[in-house]
Amino acid sequence: MDFYxxxxxxxxxxxxxxxxxxxxxxxGQVSLAQAGFFxxxxxxxxxxxxxxxxxxxxxxxxxxxxxxxxxxxVGFPAxxxxxxxxxxxxxxxxxxxxxxxxxxxxQIAKGEIKVGPLGGEGxxxxxxxxxxxxxxxxxxxxxxxIVAAAxxxxxxxxxxxxxxxxxxxxxxxxxxxxxGINLTAVKVSAMTVGGAIAGVGGGLxxxxxxxxxxxxxxxxxxxxxxxxxxxxxxxxxxxTVLAVIFVQGFLIEGLRFLGDWRNLLFGALIVLAMxxxxxxxxxxxxxx
Amino acid sequence: xxxxxxxxxxxVLFGATYALIGIGFTLVFGVMHKINMAYAAAxxxxxxxxxxxxxxxxxxxxxxxxxxxxxxGGLLGWMVYLTCFHFxxxxxxxxxxxxxxxxxxLIDEVIxxxxxGMPQSYPAMFDDVMLRAGEFTLRGDLLLVFGxxxxxxxxxxxxxxxxxxxxxxxxxSQQPVAARLCGIRLEQVNATTFVVxxxxxxxxxxxxxxxxxxxxxxxxxxxxxxxxxxxxxGGLGSIPGAIVAxxxxxxxxxxxxxxxxxxxxxxxxxxxxxxxxxxxxxxxFAAKSGGD
Amino acid sequence: MLELQTxxxxxxxxxxxxxxxxxxxxxxxxxxxxxxxxxxxxxxxVITGLFAPTSxxxxxxxxxxxAVPTHRRLRAGIARTFQNIRxxxxxxxxxxxxxxxxxxxxxxxxxxxxxxxxxxxxxxxxIAQLLEFSGLAHKQDELAANLAFxxxxxxxxxxxxxxKPKLLLLDEPAAGMNSExxxxxxxxxxxxxxxxxxxxxxxxxxxxxxxxxxxxxxLNFGQKIAEGTPAEIQAHPAVRKAYLGGDAA
Numbered sequence: 001m002d003f004y005x006x007x008x009x010x011x012x013x014x015x016x017x018x019x020x021x022x023x024x025x026x027x028g029q030v031s032l033a034q035a036g037f038f039x040x041x042x043x044x045x046x047x048x049x050x051x052x053x054x055x056x057x058x059x060x061x062x063x064x065x066x067x068x069x070x071x072x073x074v075g076f077p078a079x080x081x082x083x084x085x086x087x088x089x090x091x092x093x094x095x096x097x098x099x100x101x102x103x104x105x106x107q108i109a110k111g112e113i114k115v116g117p118l119g120g121e122g123x124x125x126x127x128x129x130x131x132x133x134x135x136x137x138x139x140x141x142x143x144x145x146i147v148a149a150a151x152x153x154x155x156x157x158x159x160x161x162x163x164x165x166x167x168x169x170x171x172x173x174x175x176x177x178x179x180g181i182n183l184t185a186v187k188v189s190a191m192t193v194g195g196a197i198a199g200v201g202g203g204l205x206x207x208x209x210x211x212x213x214x215x216x217x218x219x220x221x222x223x224x225x226x227x228x229x230x231x232x233x234x235x236x237x238x239x240t241v242l243a244v245i246f247v248q249g250f251l252i253e254g255l256r257f258l259g260d261w262r263n264l265l266f267g268a269l270i271v272l273a274m275x276x277x278x279x280x281x282x283x284x285x286x287x288x
Numbered sequence: 289x290x291x292x293x294x295x296x297x298x299x300v301l302f303g304a305t306y307a308l309i310g311i312g313f314t315l316v317f318g319v320m321h322k323i324n325m326a327y328a329a330a331x332x333x334x335x336x337x338x339x340x341x342x343x344x345x346x347x348x349x350x351x352x353x354x355x356x357x358x359x360x361g362g363l364l365g366w367m368v369y370l371t372c373f374h375f376x377x378x379x380x381x382x383x384x385x386x387x388x389x390x391x392x393x394l395i396d397e398v399i400x401x402x403x404x405g406m407p408q409s410y411p412a413m414f415d416d417v418m419l420r421a422g423e424f425t426l427r428g429d430l431l432l433v434f435g436x437x438x439x440x441x442x443x444x445x446x447x448x449x450x451x452x453x454x455x456x457x458x459x460x461s462q463q464p465v466a467a468r469l470c471g472i473r474l475e476q477v478n479a480t481t482f483v484v485x486x487x488x489x490x491x492x493x494x495x496x497x498x499x500x501x502x503x504x505x506x507x508x509x510x511x512x513x514x515x516x517x518x519x520x521x522g523g524l525g526s527i528p529g530a531i532v533a534x535x536x537x538x539x540x541x542x543x544x545x546x547x548x549x550x551x552x553x554x555x556x557x558x559x560x561x562x563x564x565x566x567x568x569x570x571x572x573f574a575a576k577s578g579g580d
Numbered sequence: 581m582l583e584l585q586t587x588x589x590x591x592x593x594x595x596x597x598x599x600x601x602x603x604x605x606x607x608x609x610x611x612x613x614x615x616x617x618x619x620x621x622x623x624x625x626v627i628t629g630l631f632a633p634t635s636x637x638x639x640x641x642x643x644x645x646x647a648v649p650t651h652r653r654l655r656a657g658i659a660r661t662f663q664n665i666r667x668x669x670x671x672x673x674x675x676x677x678x679x680x681x682x683x684x685x686x687x688x689x690x691x692x693x694x695x696x697x698x699x700x701x702x703x704x705x706x707i708a709q710l711l712e713f714s715g716l717a718h719k720q721d722e723l724a725a726n727l728a729f730x731x732x733x734x735x736x737x738x739x740x741x742x743x744k745p746k747l748l749l750l751d752e753p754a755a756g757m758n759s760e761x762x763x764x765x766x767x768x769x770x771x772x773x774x775x776x777x778x779x780x781x782x783x784x785x786x787x788x789x790x791x792x793x794x795x796x797x798x799l800n801f802g803q804k805i806a807e808g809t810p811a812e813i814q815a816h817p818a819v820r821k822a823y824l825g826g827d828a829a
Contacts (some may be wrong), residue, residue, distance in 0.1 A: 086700055111758065123621060154697070156697070157697070159699065160676055160695075160698065160699065161681075161695065161696055161698070162673040162696045162697055162698065164668075164671055164678055164679045165679045165696075167668070167670060167671060168668045168671060168679045171668050171670055171671070172668060174630070174666065175666035175667070175668065176631075176668075176679075177650045177651050178650065178654070178659075178660055178662075178666075178685070179654060179659070179679065179680040179682060179739060179740075179742075180651050180652075180654030180655055180680065180682030180742060180743055181651055181679065182651045182680065194712070221597065253690045282630075
């Protein structure tokens with residue numbers, strides 16, 4: 001049973017990652033930086049609970065703020081460039097974040113041992129959940145309440161004028177500008193919201209795995225992030241959730257008998273999915 | 289001061305490989321307005337495949353291994369074209385982009401599996417040759433890397449500017465619709481572009497392996513990022529830009545390494561990218577005027 | 581209302597707009613005509629801010645627009661339609677109008693939160709009115725991409741109106757229309773004027789231009805070659821030459 005809870009936890013956290021890419025993708029921007037914001041949130045929450053003794057909930061709040069802040073800062077220069085350049089810029093940023101944490105040491109002594117991030121070795125002993133007696137089931141419910149909240153938030157956006165404006169920008173920037181939409185403000189705001197969601201996801205990730213390191217926040221994770229909304233389609237948030245369940249559930253766990261070859265299959269599966277259904281599972285609403 | 293000059297010179301010579309990778313990215317962008325994210329991985333893959341020559345013929349000269357990498361690169365290039373661009377409608381840019389990312393991951397994993405994650409040593413040529421001028425050294429193997437890269441770039445320019453295929457390619461990059469109306473077969477031009485850039489990439493991968501001494505799958509991600517940085521700094525679509533930017537990035541990278549060490553080096557290369565993005569997003573040479 | 585002072589826009593060697601002087605008074609319906617390539621669309625693009633002028637000035641209600649970015653020009657009161665319709669195809673008719681409500685008036689009326697995150701309720705009446713005016717009320721939930729061509733043109737116009745403009749730039753709105761549709765368009769333009777909108781009409785279709793404008797300026801190769809009432813323009817020799825070429829006495 002614990003195994004399945006664990007799987008549901010992973011799906012939850014990855015859904016947050018996917019949702020963070022989803023809102024940015026609505027504005028037509030392909031961002032490979034979400035894994036970077038995820039990493040920032042992970043280290044921030046970890047450091048606050050382990051080094052400063054905070055409770056998880058405010059630590060996650062801080063993760064959201066950090067993720068949002070970094071995303072906003074990255075958003076301004078990065079969104080001045082278009083399309084493919086943005087992909088490259090966000091990719092480089094994501095790698096930059098990973099390299100930063102590869103070089104990042106901040107340890108303090110707690111009793112007899114030293115805790116905190118230690119460069120290439122990563123950040124171990126993020127033990128808020130076990131230390132406070134949370135069961136796997138409780139962690140799972142906690143994660144999914146946050147996921148549900150994020151989904152509700154994005155659903156609300158989608159039904160509001162903001163959601164239509166996001167999609168208008170994604171569809172035709174020239175026309176959007178000509179009806180008075182401030183492109184930069186819209187794009188940066190989407191990036192910021194995405195950063196906040198990714199940050200919270202990262203914070204949760206750090207706590208259920210209890211050990212994070214730079215290598216986990218690599219190009220593969222960045223790809224997962226953007227793959228979910230692309231494979232799931234942009235009609236609404238459920239497409240992204242479906243894609244996460246499909247990829248993580250079916251692919252990684254269901255094909256566990258393939259052992260090490262699973263990762264190979266991920267790449268091949270994406271190639272196949274894109275060839276068969278270029279606009280995703282729940283693609284754009286149908287044209288007459 | 290001498291250390292600085294030495295770092296610059298070694299870096300620039302090595303930067304020729306980055307220039308080749310940058311050319312590969314930028315050429316595909318120029319012709320198809322798409323980025324082939326799998327390019328650097330395919331180049332390293334080609335280099336690995338070159339090692340198969342040694343399996344067949346244990347005492348093969350390095351030149352043969354390079355040739356193997358060259359051919360394998362071309363083959364991989366064609367495969368990427370088939371899986372990512374031939375069937376997917378070009379009007380779905382997200383789909384083609386994701387597809388190339390999928391191939392990047394796939395190639396990476398295949399390499400890891402086949403080699404079981406063990407770095408493979410790569411044959412080098414002239415690695416024992418050193419030209420000295422006082423305290424200043426020019427490594428023979430780096431000179432070879434530079435020389436081979438220059439030959440490849442010259443061959444590419446000849447191809448683009450002196451052959452019918454090159455003419456067709458340049459036509460497609462400027463006006464794809466009009467080019468088709470003139471009877472140019474788009475699929476053929478696109479596929480050939482991938483094969484040609486693949487050939488270049490295979491050589492680049494082999495040269496990297498030769499100058500570093502070993503090949504490891506850990507090379508693909510940094511190479512992808514640096515290749516893209518070179519492409520952006522040089523200007524998307526500009527081959528001379530990619531060449532200059534490649535040498536530039538190579539030089540800068542080595543200087544960063546001299547002053548800040550290997551682990552921080554790549555961070556500064558990223559910063560270089562952001563400086564360019566903020567101040568000169570068009571790159572050193574703005575792209576050729578495209579159909580857009 | 582709108583004043584162009586020696587406005588020029590060059591693209592390399594091509595002088596798309598060359599030293600144009602134009603003055604549109606409040607409440608006028610002003611026509612801009614000329615052969616293909618004479619600079620009409622470029623003029624519109626420069627006024628809305630898509631291109632910066634190479635030289636010259638644009639004054640809107642006395643204010644120099646040089647420093648004002650495109651999206652702010654709409655808030656200042658300028659709106660436009662596009663020659664080749666640029667609707668948000670993936671949004672519904674209703675949503676196309678909704679996202680365009682960015683005028684200064686709208687910003688003052690509703691708070692930030694209500695405007696961006698509120699639901700459809702607050703603006704339902706207003707948008708319904710626009711839909712009525714354009715005859716699109718029955719299609720309000722249809723995807724813009726699924727509309728018939730004529731309906732799309734009406735939506736394009738309605739969307740420009742959603743911005744509550746003082747000056748409306750219409751870029752060849754009658755292209756591809758039959759006589760009946762042109763007559764309906766004419767009625768719509770006239771009723772817009774009654775609502776206090778000044779209109780700059782760029783058009784090829786003479787049936788519309790001659791029948792609805794107060795004043796016309798004629799462009800050729802980026803320069804103004806004539807200006808006057810429709811009657812004056814019809815009789816003008818330089819205009820005939822530009823359109824028909826050579827001696828057309």
